[in-house]
Amino acid sequence: MWPAEFEYARPSTVAEALQLLADNEDAKLLAGGHSLLPAMKLRLNEAPLLIDISRIEGLGSISNNGLLKIGALCTHAEIAASADVQSSCNALATATGMVGDQQVRNWGTLGGNVAHADPASDPPTVLVAFNANINIEGASGSRSVAASDFFMDLFTVDLEPGEIITSVDIPAHPHEGCAYVKMPHPASRYAVVGICVVLHRDGDSYSGAHVAVGGATVRAMRSPGAEAALRGSSLDDDTLDAAAAALKDDIANDLIGDMSFPEAYRQEMAGVYLKRAVKAAGG
């Protein structure tokens, strides 16, 4: 549990951090350190330079002016406890409250979490369901990427080596109810399958739903099939069966598995947990 030697720098602005990134190939950003440091201690990951961005001002706040903006350095614990998050995106409060244990949640940051893109992590599934945007600064300026495009593959995201995630935006998204539910792995507590559902009601029927899945798949992803099945329905049992079937089809080519939870099982559980998520969301 001893990492290989590395240099350490602690910039105080995003501009300084970007300059350090530009000047040092293979440097890595350090925020909460709860994904990077364990990997370095196991010598699965090395970096000649760690750029500690954890004390950069202005990246650690949450604001809500219709647009819910969460700074990249906000910890899981802060997000889970935020009244703004609970009122406009409660599923994210739920999901960040399920990450690791209290110590991990006190250190781990949302920016680090999405940059790491562990397929079994909880927050990305919610961000995808809520059409969140990831805000990124780089040498050539800033850009914003939709969460569903940002998460590309296992531990692979749309982020260039010289770029820094500064915040995550969740657009105003009036909804009847939302929920994130998961089956936790008995060892790691990561999601064997995690489902986020956002429901919109129009009179007696549900005019629309967003459905995202993670844990069972290589990346957090939406399920167009399940969303189509739920749209305009009263969320009766037949509809839920059809939505579950469509979800299982949608993820058939993107499944992951391990020794305890094989792909086929996770695919089935995605359907089961979709129904549970709809119920938890008040459907």
Add this chain to the structure above:
Amino acid sequence: MAVVGKAVKRKEDPRLITGEARYLEDIYLHGMTHIAILRSPHAHANIVSINSERAAAVPGVIGVFTGQDFMDVNPLPCPWPAGGVDNNLNTPRALEVEKVTHVGAGVAVVVAEDRATAQDAVELVDVEWEVLPAVTDAEEATFDGAPQLHENAPNNVCMEWDCGDQGGTDAALAASDVVVRQRLRNQRLIPTPMETRGCIAQHEAVNGEYTIWMTSQAPHVHRLLFTAFIFGVPENKVRVISPQIGGGFGAKIFMYPEYVLTTALSKKVGRPVKWVETRSENYIATTHGRDHVTDVEVGANRDGTITGLKVRTYANLGGTLSTVAPGIPTTLYGRMLSGAYKLPNIYCHVTGVYTNTGMVDAYRGAGRPEATYVVERAVDLVASELGLDPVDVRRKNFVPADSFPYEPSDNLLNGLSYDSGNYDKALDMALEMTGYEDFRAEQAAARAEGRLLGIGLSTYIEICGIAPSAWMFGEGWGAALWESANVRMHITGDVVVTSGSQSHGQGHETSIAQLVADELGVSMDQVHVQHSDTLGTPFGYGTYGSRSTAVGGVAVWRSLQRIKEKARAIAAHEFEADVEDVEYVVNDEGVGIVQVKGAPDKSKVVGEFMGIATSAAGGWDLPGDMEPFLDETAYYDPPDCTYPFGTHICIVEVDAETGNVEIKRYIAVDDVGKVINPMIVDGQVHGGIAQGVAQALWEGAQYDENGQLISGSMMDYAIPRADLLPSFELGRTETPSPNNPLGVKGAGETGTIAATPAVVNAVVDALSHLNVRHIDMPLTPSRVWETIQSRSNGGNS
């Protein structure tokens, strides 16, 4: 004011809770060096060459060594060569020299000024490997054509061992109304103590003495193995100190290559050497437990009377033999297979097998959980086959309460006998606590709604206080198993007890002090129990097999009797009375006094300044040629083991959609004989149940076909967590053991022995209407779900 039987708070807890306790990692010596070990990434490979030039050149590196540098150090011993293992003994060396037989075997070591430098440098040691095919399953390893690990073990068979009566059992099964057959896998477990292993060794060149701090459950045994077997030096040249130990579960009993390596290096480099295991190393290089494949055949008559039990087991021992590995799946397994039942015919045949996996040895329960799993599953299989209530089948076959001492059939216990028991009483209490009949009604109602509730029983017994030296010698154990203790009453009246036992979480400092306080009539604060340092404690074989109180505690008790006799003699002299007229009594305030019978004015407190203790220590006026001081040592080698028992009942709900198993209730009635500290016993039972439940539901070490441990971290290997368990409902019956004067039996392992089959039986019961008869552990959601799916789709068992 007696304290025995009371939930006295533990004397050791203040230092543990405040963080002042010193563990091995907390110890730093002047000039200390650190090591990192290069471990084999291959499960089976020849070492072609090792080049350490690049590593040796790293600044801060003191030296790089390979197995060739330790050829003057003997291979590790295997002092329990059960089943004729001495014919093909393959034990590890400090570092392996020619080949490796499991991932994690050490082949080179870097000694450096600090741990990080050692780790950097060890990655620069270049090894050329010739990788060989691997085999990890014990049964498959015996097949023709399987990769061969050791030339002296054809078909990888380490040993063949049997017990009971093969012919009689075959005949009984043939004559039975029904015979149920089932293959049972008792999966491999990783003990996972909170503290990993470690060792610090210091060698004094001027006198050739080693001081070794190590994570040991048995410091005297470690010293014995270092001196007599490994280094060939006399006992006075090695002092072993076991500091505060953060759990062991058996894995810290054994001699390991790293301990030998660290100790040998301390002499080579002339400076203290420290090694502390990482968790990753712990998972690949510390011993594992269990790993049996068993075919069980059980015969019964229609009324539920069991007629015979035949057991065929392949026991995976790993790539090399750990210290007592052969004894676990033989003596501690086969001889337990009668369980709580009067079985007329039993036969057990065990094949111990080398495979390309980590070493397997005792893990909490050690053979007895494996045996209990076979027996308790077999009883449920009989009940299921005959359509009988598993409670009734158990009662029908119990050893009756009036049959003790009970000697199992077919000389299964090789001359020993169950000491005492009342199995119906514990079962009755557990059923009462559970509300068994009400539950069956609730279960039927739930099933009608599609909810899957199940109940499982485990009416277990175990063998504790593992001892009689002569008996164990006959079982192939190459040493003795008595214990000793010294009790000294100092001039102030305070009492110091030194014991050869060792505590790594069991609370010896409290429970032994309770015994002493009541027996001598002193306060708990006056009793100081010291252990874990071979310099200053009498010899003992260590802490395992739930034996510390039943063996070590009795040695203390014997010393106390001698102290009391001497106190009486001194008092008789002072009172000018006949010693027969002087009695040692503990008064209502808990104060020990010696007094002349019928003459209350002639009495004196023993354990206070200027009391009898002071008279003895001062020695100014002692009778005749009596030596000063109340200082007595006693040894104890019991006539038989002890046999705790009880009933554990588990209620589960299986989620039909996911296969997830939730433990709704867990009821445990344990009879561990006389209880000294119920809080400590409850704690032992709690922890054991958690581990036993974990084997049933979550834990399982898995190797892939190349012998890589794919459950090599806590990300994949699921140890139990508090939020996955209900509050346990504990009850107790108390049937004293007649085999020792304290009446104690042992409480350290009941949970792991009893809990596992109770949980599996409950899950199978929940699915019984789907014609499910067995599911192999761990009962992961996916495995249970697949079982439900296959049955629901018209399959059957």
